[in-house]
Amino acid sequence: MADASNVDAFVEFERVQKSYDGENLVVKDLNLTMPKGEFLTMLGPSGSGKTTCLMMLAGFETATHGDIRLDGVSINNIPPHKRGIGMVFQNYALFPHMTIAENLSFPLEVRKMGKSEREEKVKRALDMVEMGAFGGRRPSQLSGGQQQRIALARALVFEPELVLMDEPLGALDKQLREKMQFEITHLAHRLGITVVYVTHDQTEALTMSDRVAVFDDGRIQQIAPPDQLYESPENSFVAQFIGENNTLEGTVKEINNGVALVQLDDGELIDCKPVNVSRPGERTRVSIRPERVEYNKERLQEGAHTLKAEVLEFIYMGDIFRTRLRVAGNDEFIIKTRNAPDQTRLQPGQQIEIGWLPEDCRALDA
């Protein structure tokens, strides 16, 4: 199989399928290649098979079909304790009957490492997560955020090249979560480890990852760097799932020179970028990000299509204004504008015209 594997591929899933009950496929035909040192996030709604993929990689579940390779070697038949993969669990799984230092020492002990070397490494790992003073405590005596750091240190202390994290920040409050997101990415890049990170929080995925794999229904819907994922979603699931998104339904009229003319259901015509529509007559969902919608005439491009809109609600959110409009029969059309000195505040009931650049408006599958 060596010929099939990519040269610089470190982790590979090839045509992997998984079924728990012999009736339903939880993971359907998963193909994924990761180079060494990449921070990859699996993002998707609950039940989409992310944890299952991680567990197959860690060795706690066996793939029903397909091949999983680590550094070019198929690991299907290697038991978990020989894979040398670090793991951080959502509930941290710190051993309650051991102190923090004993917890960290555990992976080194099972590797038959000498006492002085162990102590040295434990100390370094604790310092790395700024928990040097807590070695003698029990896990129950630490706060959630501190336990999180210890779990991270424990997964890193034996210097694995690959670390898996399954929603590690799920139990933390928002502020702590943001701090830890930053620390984890920082550490991962500094140590040069490869990370597979699972979350259902899209902000987390976008801010932390080199690449994001969006999961739905046991398949990867799109795998791309965060900016591409946000700006160029390849199907309407990704467009809906990542960030806020406005959707207008319609039918493709014609496609010319990379521009699709779409007739919305109320008869209006707009120009869009065809992403996965190919023929006139096809149904489509047009997707526009709220911050790409413009209503100030001076700022609109010459010749851009405009639509009539009625302001339904204006919400002041501090740094931005969020305005809900009725556009082409859709009452949930949102636009976001920066709170700048020259910005006009729209009034409910006001009639305005809105527009956008054709490349910001993507015609996706219906």
Add this chain to the structure above:
Amino acid sequence: MTDISQSGPMLAADGTPLKRSLARALRMQKLRALMLIAPLLLFILLTFILPVADMLYRSVDNRIVQDVLPRTIEALEDWDPGSNQLPEEAAFAALAADLKDAANAKTHTKVAKRLNYENPGIASVFRKSGRKVKKWDVENDGPYREKLIELNDGWGDVDLWKTIKTYSGVRTAGYFLNAVDMKLGADGAEVRPENERIYNTLLIRTMRMSLIITFSCILLGYPVAWLLANLPASKANLLLILVLLPFWTSLLVRTSAWKILLQQQGVINDTLVWIGLVDDANRLVLINNELGTIIAMTHILLPFMILPMYSVMQTINPTYMRAAKSMGATDWTAFWRVYFPQSVPGIGAGSILVFILAVGYYITPALVGGTKGTFISNLIAYHISTSGNWGLGAALGAILLAVVLLLYWVYDKIVGIDNVKLG
């Protein structure tokens, strides 16, 4: 904010001290809570606390001698039992008077029975004399010394008088001493002759066998509890029903079933002989000895070990094992270093439960224990219901209670009772 700081106690809004109004509010709550559990409290008081107190009292109670022979005891006050001489005439006269009253009130047999525990043979002396003395005129028929000895030469035995004097107190340590194979001699406690010792052996045997039974239950129960906690729910429920199945049959039936299985002409021996593992002439003795008791009681007490272990194991998150393995631990290391320590509280709870139940067990040892496999409780039962020596039975019971409390305390010191979880 400075005007709030005050030197006196904090006051509630109505001016009463805060402490007092808090106490009042809490008192109402406590009272209401107490009323809710009052029926249970009353029930426990009547059926548990009072009987235990009564038992403890009976184990030292000796009023009967004082009640029936008050004049004799007074007359014996100056007598020195060490002199090995019979007491003076006054003591005999007092005895005659006491005996006459007692015979009329029919209490002489009771004191006879009490003293007979300490000096076998006394009972018949009292009983035989009582009938005769009833007809005497105690004012004028003296001197009584010769008269009584003539009536029954037992009265001429110094030992009898020593026994009366030794056991004249209202409280006695006699029952307790008896329960540890000792007795009160003229000059304090002394060990009984070898052929009269039984209780120490039995107490030690009870402890030793209870420990063996507890360990057998741990060994057999642990894997079952682990399965219960780790199987998918539907299979675990079936297994749980199987574990609880024995509770649906009477204890007596289960024990009798063991008799049928274990006896020399029983199912197990027959099978072994049939296979050829055991010679027909040398069938194994599996019952009416310690082995029989251990086998049957391990079976009967096993659920009490499995259930607490199961409920503790259920709380052990399987991700701990996964975490251990992801860090490089083999299945065995992960179990021994991570799973097992977390299951210890369950073992502790099960062990305490099984040990305490075993120490006081009665029916099973009586049925399958023979003479070599009986427990201290069998003797307690014998004294309470057959020999009528309630005092001794109570003393044995009190010692058993003390030993259990002591072991519980030791357990608390070593393992810590906080580490015991029932779920």
